[in-house]
Amino acid sequence: MFFLQLALSGLAQGAIYALVALSMCVVYRATTVVNFGHGDLVMAGAFVVYLLVVLAGLPFPASAIAAVALLFILGALIEIGLIERIKAGPHIGFALMCIAVGYLLRGAARAVWGREVLPMPRVFDFPPVMLGELVVTADALVIFSAVGVLLMLFFGLFYRTSAGRIMQAVCQSERGAALVGINVRAFHGVMWGVGAAMGAIGGVLVAPLTLLHPGLGAGFLIKGFAAMTLGGFGSLGGAVAGGLLLGVAEQWVGGYVSTKLIDITAYLVIILVLALRPSGLFGQAVAERV
Amino acid sequence: MKPFVHLLRPCIAIVAYALATTASAADTAGITDTAIKIGVMAPLTGSGSSYSKAEIGLDAYYKWVNDQGGVNGRKIETVLEDYACDSTKGIAAVKKLIHQDKVFMLHGNSCSAVAMAIKPVVLEAGIPWVIAHAANGAISSPATKNIFHGVPVGKTMGLAMGRFVMTKPGVAKVAVIQHTDDWAKSYCGPAMEFLASQSIKPVVEVALERGQTDATAQTLRIKQANPDFVIACLYEAETAIFLKDAKKFGLNAPVMGTAGTDLENTLKRVGDLDTVANYFVPHMYADNLDGPRLKRFVDILKKYYPSESVTAFSLISMGGGAAVVEALKRSGRDLSREKFIAELDKTRDFDTGVLAGRITWTAADRDGVKEVGIAGFVSGKPTVLKAWGQRL
Known part of the structure; x- marks a missing residue:
């Protein structure tokens, strides 16, 4: 039972990691930019929903939708206003720009809420479901449901609709897509928006479970990287699987080996995967013709 | 040689004067007439x-x-x-x-x-x-x-924490959850030393690192050990996360926290009184806050x-x-x-x-304050206690 309880909690935690990893992966696949400031978009999503629920007094569902919409716009603006402008420059410029934007968001949150660690009112306040001795908490149920629905929508859209096929086409060849009349620039903006919005959903789901502070996103960034690495860079399904596996691995490591190792599990995963199987579980090995 | 010594003396005097005035200036830095x-x-x-x-x-x-x-x-x-x-x-x-x-x-x-x-x-x-x-x-x-x-200091508070835990009748099994830093050790170390002096060894010791957003593994391991009391040497955010998880998974043992947390903020953070009803902290004041x-x-x-x-x-x-x-x-x-x-x-x-x-x-002992009380919720209100179930 201990084993299963840990696994269940790990899956709930891992579902958030999966969402963060997937949102990073979307941006990476669409624009080849690794967003080192992505954790701060997660944090921003959490803070926007806090702002709307606690300060504006809006109901949680409406606040969540508004937060996701706002972060979509922010993500698109970052791409159109900043990333697109430095496209001709060296790739390191993207990384530095992403870090700078992330720190800017963090600094803005600090400027407003600096001295407080903020509690979000409980929104998933219903009793846990007992399956024998197994406790399925309200938080876990909400996270499973929300992330499950979101993933189905995302993968359905990406693989089963013509819009999704267009997205895949641009991801495979921007030049080819441009030649057949697809607005690649707008596509990049939209995908940054989608990535930011998905990251914001992670923040929205996390907000009621933990305490909010401007540094909240840093941990999720590392977990997102570890999940992406484990699943294979650029693999959307791999990012989801990597997130879930990482969540469960953390709990099992904490439960059976040492709780001191939970914090470094993500780093261990990154090191081990890169050393032993750089393409991850579902990524494709890159071969260059010389 | 003699002329050299002749020259050296005023030089030494100048250097000594400069050092003396510099030391004196440092000694009165930050002071003006007003x-x-x-x-x-x-x-x-x-x-x-x-x-x-x-x-x-x-x-x-x-x-x-x-x-x-x-x-x-x-x-x-x-x-x-x-x-x-x-x-x-x-x-x-x-x-x-x-x-x-x-x-x-x-x-x-x-x-x-x-x-x-x-x-x-x-x-x-x-x-x-x-x-x-x-x-x-x-x-x-x-x-x-x-x-x-x-x-x-932590030692004073750790000893007070250990003493309070032992005032609960029938305490035999104590679990410890703490960060792995010096701050946590400064509380949990003396608390465990006191418990050891009462022949109590922790039934389980787990770590919760700073910044973690989940304490499931730690909570479940503590619950498995079925302790009579939990000592939690955690900062504020992690305390709230642990208490919330303890409630989720039915860990009902009372929790002795540190002065790094307080009752009012912890209540605000966990969101309901039920979760903190059995949470206690060192109380450094001469009275209740109000x-x-x-x-x-x-x-x-x-x-x-x-x-x-x-x-x-x-x-x-x-x-x-x-x-x-x-x-x-x-x-x-x-x-x-x-x-x-x-x-x-x-x-x-x-x-x-x-x-x-x-x-x-004193010149030999700079730990100025050597007494603290313990506070917990009584009838929903933070209250200073002298022992388990006894108000000050």
Whole structure:
């Protein structure tokens, strides 16, 4: 039972990691930019929903939708206003720009809420479901449901609709897509928006479970990287699987080996995967013709 | 050879005079005819920012002292520096206060790890430092020339935590959850030493690192051990996460926390009284926060910071502030760091009016406050307790 309880909690935690990893992966696949400031978009999503629920007094569902919409716009603006402008420059410029934007968001949150660690009112306040001795908490149920629905929508859209096929086409060849009349620039903006919005959903789901502070996103960034690495860079399904596996691995490591190792599990995963199987579980090995 | 010696003598005299005047200048740095400059380091931003309520309270206290006429004809001028509970920023802040702002003394710091990082800088500068809030005893012990602890150290509180746990009838199994840093050890170490002296060994010890957003594995391992009491040496955010998970998974044992948390904020963070009903913390005050003995200090805070909410951190540094003011008064108008340190060392059984324990500093022992109580919720209200189920 201990084993299963840990696994269940790990899956709930891992579902958030999966969402963060997937949102990073979307941006990476669409624009080849690794967003080192992505954790701060997660944090921003959490803070926007806090702002709307606690300060504006809006109901949680409406606040969540508004937060996701706002972060979509922010993500698109970052791409159109900043990333697109430095496209001709060296790739390191993207990384530095992403870090700078992330720190800017963090600094803005600090400027407003600096001295407080903020509690979000409980929104998933219903009793846990007992399956024998197994406790399925309200938080876990909400996270499973929300992330499950979101993933189905995302993968359905990406693989089963013509819009999704267009997205895949641009991801495979921007030049080819441009030649057949697809607005690649707008596509990049939209995908940054989608990535930011998905990251914001992670923040929205996390907000009621933990305490909010401007540094909240840093941990999720590392977990997102570890999940992406484990699943294979650029693999959307791999990012989801990597997130879930990482969540469960953390709990099992904490439960059976040492709780001191939970914090470094993500780093261990990154090191081990890169050393032993750089393409991850579902990524494709890159071969260059010389 | 003789002409050389002839020349050497005045040179030595000049160097000796220069050194003497430099030392003297450093000894009176931060003092003018009208002001005494005190550097206050506080975590005004970051995840540990709620600790800065201690330094905000201290600042209010010094402002109040000024409104009462100041000290020996001088006003206290505080210079607040933010270090965001970060060691690198802490070192930068303290160097700025010493070398750029040229303050007379330091009175600040909430985060123990940062205090340990800046300790060498302060020792080298020789500037008096009264620790405002950080509880790690290693900051002020073994005693040095210029560092004084103005609040109870972790050892004092750890012993009080252990003693309180043992007042619950029938306690035989105790679990421990803690961070893996010096701060947590400074509480949990003495608490476990006390338990060991009562032949109690923890049934399980687990770690919860700072910044983690989930404590499921830790909670389940503790629940498996079925303890009678849990000692939690965790910072605020992680305490709330652990208490929430404990409730989720039906871990019903009472939890003894540290002074790094307080009851009011913990309740606010977990969101419901049920989750904190069995949570206890060391209580450093002479009364309940809303009790008559603390009203004067709450009023001081509210006078200068009207929108500041009052938590268990808010008044904690005022006791050290009162002792500093007393030593400044005794030092007289002809103030110097050396005289001030000598006067601090003469502080004996000083009743601050706000702290539960009195302050005594000697050249050999700088842990000023050696008594604390314990507080928990009784009928939904934070209440000071002398033992399990017994009000003070």
